Amino acid sequence: MKKAFALILTGVLMASPLTAFAEITENTDPKQGSTEITTQIAPAYIVTIPADTSVDFNTVNTDFGAVKLTKAQLEPNKCIKVTMTASGEMKNSADTSKVLPYTIFEGTADAVTDTVFTSAELASVGDKTDLTISISADDWNNAYAGSYSDTVLFSIEYADAQP
16 A cells, blocks of 8 residues: 555656756856746636616616626736616516616716616726616606516626727
């Protein structure tokens, strides 16, 4: 058993990479040498997206949170592209033919813009786009009673940054 272990250990040690050293001796001319230090950092990132959100009845603009780059180690000229897909209609759970239209705009509920959100490019930690769910007063007034819902999909892609 000890011999088998010794043979296995010898095999592992022989298969391990050996470190090469730069040698400078009395015969080396000039008396200097150089070595190269390298490393590789793989791209890494964390993107936060809005949490499940409940919209209060008759509220025209509701904060939906933000898409935000919370951690990033990106290559030069790269970014994180966040694309959102939404139907724009919440469906009534009792009768899916009854819908409540909505739009997701950029900005907060207090400072909503006219820009409908479809995507964002995030390049630096802290980059974010605030989002607001907007339902018009007319759509609230024309809606049937009941529970409504829809699913919003956020797709995340490591991409080339646009100039």
